[in-house]
Amino acid sequence: MTTVAPTRDSATAHAGPRRGGSAWWLYLLLIIGVILLVGPFIWMVLGSIKTTGELRQVPPTWLPKNPTLSNYTDLLDRLSFARFFLNSAIVAAAVTAGNVIFCSMLGYALAKLSFPGKRILFAIVLGTLMVPAIVTFMPLFVLVANLGLVNTHAGLILPFLVGAFGVFLMRQFIGGIPDELLDAARVDGAGEHYIFWRIVMPLCGPAIATLTILTFLGSWNSFLWPLVVANTEDMYTLPVAIALFATGQQETNVALLMAGSVVVILPVLIVFIFLQRYFTQGIAMTGIK
Amino acid sequence: MAWSFALPFLLLFTVFMAGPIMVALVTSFTDLRVTDIRNPLSVDFVGLENYLAVLGDARFQKAAANTAVFVLVGVPLTMALGLAAAVGLNQGIVRFRTFFRVGFYLPVVTSIVAIAVVWRLLLGTEAGLINGILAGFGIDGPGWLTDERYALWSIIAMAAWRNLGFLMVIFLAGLQTIPGDLYEAAEVDGANLWQRFKGITLPLMRPTLLFGAVITGIGYVQFFEEVFVMTEGGPLNATLSLALYAYDQFSFGNYGYTAAIAFILFLAIAMLTVVQFRLFRTEA
Numbered sequence: 001m002t003t004v005a006p007t008r009d010s011a012t013a014h015a016g017p018r019r020g021g022s023a024w025w026l027y028l029l030l031i032i033g034v035i036l037l038v039g040p041f042i043w044m045v046l047g048s049i050k051t052t053g054e055l056r057q058v059p060p061t062w063l064p065k066n067p068t069l070s071n072y073t074d075l076l077d078r079l080s081f082a083r084f085f086l087n088s089a090i091v092a093a094a095v096t097a098g099n100v101i102f103c104s105m106l107g108y109a110l111a112k113l114s115f116p117g118k119r120i121l122f123a124i125v126l127g128t129l130m131v132p133a134i135v136t137f138m139p140l141f142v143l144v145a146n147l148g149l150v151n152t153h154a155g156l157i158l159p160f161l162v163g164a165f166g167v168f169l170m171r172q173f174i175g176g177i178p179d180e181l182l183d184a185a186r187v188d189g190a191g192e193h194y195i196f197w198r199i200v201m202p203l204c205g206p207a208i209a210t211l212t213i214l215t216f217l218g219s220w221n222s223f224l225w226p227l228v229v230a231n232t233e234d235m236y237t238l239p240v241a242i243a244l245f246a247t248g249q250q251e252t253n254v255a256l257l258m259a260g261s262v263v264v265i266l267p268v269l270i271v272f273i274f275l276q277r278y279f280t281q282g283i284a285m286t287g288i289k
Numbered sequence: 290m291a292w293s294f295a296l297p298f299l300l301l302f303t304v305f306m307a308g309p310i311m312v313a314l315v316t317s318f319t320d321l322r323v324t325d326i327r328n329p330l331s332v333d334f335v336g337l338e339n340y341l342a343v344l345g346d347a348r349f350q351k352a353a354a355n356t357a358v359f360v361l362v363g364v365p366l367t368m369a370l371g372l373a374a375a376v377g378l379n380q381g382i383v384r385f386r387t388f389f390r391v392g393f394y395l396p397v398v399t400s401i402v403a404i405a406v407v408w409r410l411l412l413g414t415e416a417g418l419i420n421g422i423l424a425g426f427g428i429d430g431p432g433w434l435t436d437e438r439y440a441l442w443s444i445i446a447m448a449a450w451r452n453l454g455f456l457m458v459i460f461l462a463g464l465q466t467i468p469g470d471l472y473e474a475a476e477v478d479g480a481n482l483w484q485r486f487k488g489i490t491l492p493l494m495r496p497t498l499l500f501g502a503v504i505t506g507i508g509y510v511q512f513f514e515e516v517f518v519m520t521e522g523g524p525l526n527a528t529l530s531l532a533l534y535a536y537d538q539f540s541f542g543n544y545g546y547t548a549a550i551a552f553i554l555f556l557a558i559a560m561l562t563v564v565q566f567r568l569f570r571t572e573a
Contacts, residue, residue, distance in 0.1 A: 026382065033374060033377075037395060038392050041396075059424055060421035106294060106299075115292060128310070129507075131555060135309075135555055136305075136309040138539055138544050138551070143304075220400070221399075221400040242403060243518050246406050264400045276390070
């Protein structure tokens with residue numbers, strides 16, 4: 001691991017042509033790009049404190065004339081948004097814990113232990129990355145229905161406790177841990193489970209952080225499965241609730257939808273801004289190997 | 290010993306991933322319906338009947354055409370924008386570098402459902418922000434999502450907007466592995482910006498571009514949430530995607546039929562991936 005860092009840094013230092021300062025037009029283009037990408041979010045946040053009347057107004061406004069928080073109080077009072085939020089959080093936390101533990105364990109076995117069928121197993125697991133979600137979700141639904149888990153947290157969580165991405169990430173990272181370190185522990189009489197939990201896992205901080213963030217995010221934003229498994233309002237996750245209110249039969253309350261979207265996006269946004277290094281690092285970790 | 294590390298994963302993987310894939314394959318040759326859900330083994334094999342019925346369905350053909358347009362236009366568009374952003378950020382930008390990176394990446398981390406809700410309002414015919422801005426210039430904007438001629442293109446634009454940041458990060462990492470000396474040598478030889486991009490950046494970025502194209506392609510073939518929330522496949526099936534078509538059939542309880550569509554989708558992904566590998570193959 002320590003041998004990788006210096007080369008990366010020196011590559012960064014020489015990255016791309018640089019001749020003195022950068023051209024102003026480059027900054028201008030980048031600023032226009034950022035405005036186009038971030039603008040809709042600003043419009044959403046401003047829209048969430050407008051009244052429905054103002055949102056339906058022609059021409060549309062940017063700044064709210066009579067800012068109000070009533071959309072947010074309505075989310076809590078009239079719709080059980082606290083419940084949807086809790087459901088999303090429970091499912092995402094459980095799915096993340098499962099992926100971090102089980103994928104790391106298999107990642108360790110694949111990277112540092114030898115057993116028959118290792119290569120084939122890794123190929124099969126990776127191959128499932130290409131299988132579209134729509135292939136498995138019908139058999140999964142039949143299975144979950146027969147286990148009596150439709151409309152339960154367990155039904156929302158179980159099918160996603162493990163995933164190919166986590167195995168790939170952890171195997172790559174654990175592969176970078178020097179064998180000498182593990183052999184030294186073995187000589188001292190440490191068992192494989194002791195080595196894994198006390199030596200390997202503590203060294204996997206960056207990879208675990210990345211896997212945690214990406215898995216939590218994927219689960220928090222997931223839609224198709226909760227849409228099928230959560231049948232009653234008390235089991236809805238946030239995306240399901242919002243999508244069903246947006247496409248429902250009754251007259252949609254646009255302002256409420258904007259506030260709901262803010263509630264889904266805001267926690268992710270805050271986490272992302274503080275931990276953005278891990279998001280991009282995770283992509284680099286898996287992408288450029 | 291090693292198996293004790295692999296076992297928990299393998300158990301869950303077999304029950305919830307590998308098993309269901311096999312079951313889906315078998316089911317696609319049966320007449321399984323929602324009414325058989327408690328007794329899935331009592332179904333009859335119907336051979337290729339589901340596949341033939343799917344291929345002959347006009348709605349499937351429309352969905353396949355829409356998905357093809359979405360992928361063939363969307364993937365290159367998103368890649369071009371992502372590459373432009375990455376190259377721009379890689380030109381020795383020092384100030385606000387993190388700010389730009391965070392800004393470009395922001396749409397990637399946010400819920401696609403929430404984004405689709407916001408964009409549906411953004412693209413609204415009358416009270417939508419985009420037509421509001423156009424009206425300021427005296428342009429009468431069309432019904433972006435309600436007009437058959439524009440709906441699919443609007444969704445493609447939204448997908449490119451959402452995903453270009455993801456490719457930007459991948460491409461940035463790829464660009465940083467290109468040694469700076471190469472550019473300096475080319476500059477000494479009198480190569481201009483475009484020649485350096487074409488002669489150095491593009492060839493050395495091939496593996497990274499391939500990775501980006503494959504990941505984006507696999508995602509785009511399955512596009513679903515966008516149209517589920519924004520158009521429900523309309524107007525007149527103009528934005529019906531293969532995944533949405535499969536989901537519809539699942540809702541109707543035609544499980545065998547759904548499985549057949551899913552495997553056609555799987556085949557499309559496999560074929561697309563093979564084509565991309567050929568397209569980006571590094572000439573030895």
